[in-house]
Amino acid sequence: xxxxxxxxxxxxxxxxxxxxxxxxxxxxxxxxxxxxxxxxxxxxxxxxxxxxxxxxxxxxxxxxxxxxxxxxxxxxxxxxxxxxxxxxxxxxxxxxxxxxxxxxxxxxxxxxxxxxxxxxxxxxxxxxxxxxxxxxxxxxxxxxxxxxxxxxxxxxxxxxxxxxxxxxxxxxxxxxxxxxxxxxxxxxxxxxxxxxxxxxxxxxxxxxxxxxxxxxxxxxxxxxxxxxxxxxxxxxxxxxxxxxxxxxxx
Amino acid sequence: xxxxxxxxxxxxxxxxxxxxxxxxxxxxxxxxxxxxxxxxxxxxxxxxxxxxxxxxxxxxxxxxxxxxxxxxxxxxxxxxxxxxxxxxxxxxxxxxxxxxxxxxxxxxxxxxxxxxxxxxxxxxxxxxxxxxxxxxxxxxxxxxxxxxxxxxxxxxxxxxxxxxxxxxxxxxxxxxxxxxxxxxxxxxxxxxxxxxxxxxxxxxxxxxxxxxxxxxxxxxxxxxxxxxxxxxxxxxxxxxxxxxxxxxxxxxxxxxxxxxxxxxxxxxxxxxxxxxxxxxxxxxxxxxxxxxxxxxxxxxxxxxxxxxxxxxxxxxx
Numbered sequence: 234x235x236x237x238x239x240x241x242x243x244x245x246x247x248x249x250x251x252x253x254x255x256x257x258x259x260x261x262x263x264x265x266x267x268x269x270x271x272x273x274x275x276x277x278x279x280x281x282x283x284x285x286x287x288x289x290x291x292x293x294x295x296x297x298x299x300x301x302x303x304x305x306x307x308x309x310x311x312x313x314x315x316x317x318x319x320x321x322x323x324x325x326x327x328x329x330x331x332x333x334x335x336x337x338x339x340x341x342x343x344x345x346x347x348x349x350x351x352x353x354x355x356x357x358x359x360x361x362x363x364x365x366x367x368x369x370x371x372x373x374x375x376x377x378x379x380x381x382x383x384x385x386x387x388x389x390x391x392x393x394x395x396x397x398x399x400x401x402x403x404x405x406x407x408x409x410x411x412x413x414x415x416x417x418x419x420x421x422x423x424x425x426x427x428x429x430x431x432x433x434x435x436x437x438x439x440x441x442x443x444x445x446x447x448x449x450x451x452x453x454x455x456x457x458x459x460x461x462x463x464x465x466x467x468x469x470x471x472x473x474x475x476x477x478x479x480x481x482x483x
Numbered sequence: 484x485x486x487x488x489x490x491x492x493x494x495x496x497x498x499x500x501x502x503x504x505x506x507x508x509x510x511x512x513x514x515x516x517x518x519x520x521x522x523x524x525x526x527x528x529x530x531x532x533x534x535x536x537x538x539x540x541x542x543x544x545x546x547x548x549x550x551x552x553x554x555x556x557x558x559x560x561x562x563x564x565x566x567x568x569x570x571x572x573x574x575x576x577x578x579x580x581x582x583x584x585x586x587x588x589x590x591x592x593x594x595x596x597x598x599x600x601x602x603x604x605x606x607x608x609x610x611x612x613x614x615x616x617x618x619x620x621x622x623x624x625x626x627x628x629x630x631x632x633x634x635x636x637x638x639x640x641x642x643x644x645x646x647x648x649x650x651x652x653x654x655x656x657x658x659x660x661x662x663x664x665x666x667x668x669x670x671x672x673x674x675x676x677x678x679x680x681x682x683x684x685x686x687x688x689x690x691x692x693x694x695x696x697x698x699x700x701x702x703x704x705x706x707x708x709x710x711x712x713x714x715x716x717x718x719x720x721x722x723x724x725x726x727x728x729x730x731x732x733x734x735x736x737x738x739x740x741x742x743x744x745x746x747x748x749x750x751x752x753x754x755x756x757x758x759x760x761x762x763x764x765x766x767x768x769x770x771x772x773x774x775x776x777x778x779x780x781x782x783x784x785x786x787x788x789x790x791x792x793x794x795x796x797x798x799x800x
Binding site: 239332 | 543546547548549550565567568570571573575577579581582583585586594595597598599600640
C-alpha cells in the first residue's frame with residue numbers, strides 16, 4: 234500500500250507508543266537536559282561564559298551516553314512487545330501485509346520517536362544557551378549523531394522486543410553493562426558500541442569545536458559495523474516474525 | 484455429507500473453500516491435531532470438542548497462523564500458512580479479548596478496513612459497525628467497552644471487508660441473549676449469501692440452532708462431521724432413546740417389548756421411556772404395533788438426538 238512502510242501500521246504504532254503516561258514520561262525525559270542547563274545558567278555560568286564546554290559535556294555525557302540508549306530501549310521494545318504479549322498482533326498478522334513491512338513500519342516509528350525526543354533534548358539547551366554560531370557545529374554534529382544512534386539502537390531493541398517478553402529488562406542490562414560500564418573501559422568493545430559510533434560521527438562533524446575529540450573508532454568502522462548491526466538486527470527481526478506462529482489460543 | 488469414525492469428510496461437488504488434507508500438527512512429542520481430512524463449503528459449520536481436543540490448533544492452521552507439521556491446509560485452494568494473500572478472503576475473530584484499548588470502536592474497525600486496502604475504509608467501518616449494532620458506541624474507546632461490546636467490535640473488524648470465509652473462536656462470549664440472537668441472524672445472513680462460516684464454541688445450544696453441520700474433534704482427531712442428526716443416525720452402537728405418550732401406555736409397553744428393535748421399555752413420568760437399538764426399525768414398527776393393539780400414540784419424542792447428546796456420545800467413546 235505504502236511502499237516500504239505501511240502508514241496504518243505506523244499510525245497505530247505511534248499511538249501505541251505515545252499513550253498519555255508514556256507521553257508525559259517522554260516529555261520529562263526530553264526536558265531533563267534543559268533543566269540541567271537552567272541550573273548551569275543559574276549557578277556556574279561565569280566559569281564557562283560561552284557555555285560551549287558545558288554543552289559538549291551535556292550532549293556527550295548525558296544525552297548520548299544515557300538518554301539516547303534509554304529512549305531507544307523504551308520506544309524500541311514497546312513497538313512490538315505489548316502487542317505480542319496481549320495478542321493484538323493477530324489483527325496485523327491476518328492481513329494482506331508482508332511481515333517485513335510490519336517490522337520496517339514499526340522500526341521506522343521507533344527511530345522517529347527516539348530521534349524526536351533526543352532532538353528536543355539537545356535543541357532546548359542549545360536555545361537556552363543563546364544558540365550561538367560558535368556552538369552550532371556541536372548542535373549539528375550531535376543531531377547527526379543521535380540520528381545514527383536512534384537508527385542503530387532501535388534496530389536492536391525493536392528486534393529484542395519481538396523476541397523476548399523481558400525485552401525492556403534485557404535492553405536496560407545491555408545499555409548499562411555494555412554501553413555505560415564496559416565499552417568506555419574495554420578497548421575491544423568499542424567497535425561494538427553504538428555510543429562510540431555516535432561520538433565518532435560527532436568528532437568528525439564538529440572537529441573544529443574546541444574540546445571535541447575524534448572518536449575511538451574510525452569512520453570506516455562506524456559505517457561497516459553500523460551496517461552490520463542494522464542489517465543483522467532487522468534481518469533477524471524480520472526472519473523471526475516471518476516464522477512466528479501463534480501457538481497459544483488466538 | 485456425514486461421516487463418523489473414519490475421521491474423514493469427503494469433498495462435495497464444487498471446490499471447497501477450506502480443505503484440510505491429512506493435516507497434522509504436533510509440538511515436540513505432543514500431537515495436537517492428527518491427520519484430519521475435511522472440506523468446508525459455504526454455510527455455517529460448528530467446530531466442537533472438549534478442551535485440548537485441538538480445535539484452536541485447527542482454527543490457527545486455517546487462519547494461516549500455524550503451519551501443519553504434515554499434510555496440507557488450503558484456503559481457497561492456496562496454502563494457508565505464510566500466504567498473506569488469503570486474508571483478503573478471510574476474516575478472523577480471535578478468542579482473546581484484547582483489542583488495542585486506545586482506539587475507539589470506529590478507529591479499530593477502520594484500521595482493519597485500511598489494512599484490507601479497502602477503497603473507502605470509513606464507509607466500510609460504519610457499515611460493519613451498524614451490522615453488529617455498535618454504531619451508538621463507535622466513538623468510545625475500546626478499553627471502556629464491556630466484554631460483549633468488544634466481541635462485537637472484533638466481529639465488525641473481521642467482516643469489514645466482506646470476507647468469503649469467516650473464522651470465529653468463541654464469538655458469543657460475553658454477549659447477552661439479545662446480542663447473541665442478533666449475531667446469529669447476522670451469521671445466518673452471511674452464510675445465505677455464500678460465506679463459509681466456521682465457529683468454534685463450547686456452548687452447544689448456540690450451535691444446535693445455528694450450524695448446518697458440525698465437526699467434532701476428540702483428542703486431536705476428527706471424530707465426526709456432518710449434521711448432528713445424521714451423525715446420530717449413524718451411531719448404531721448407541722441405543723436411541725424416546726419418550727412416548729399413548730392412550731394405553733401399559734398395553735403398548737407389553738406390545739413393544741416383543742419387538743426385536745426395542746431393548747427396554749420403562750413406565751415412567753406418565754409415559755414410556757424406550758431404548759431402541761435401531762431407530763428406523765423401531766419407528767416403522769411402532770405404528771404397526773399400536774394400530775394392531777388399538778392404541779393411539781399421542782406423542783413420540785427422541786431424547787438423545789440433540790447436539791449435546793451426540794457430542795457427549797462422541798466424546799465418551
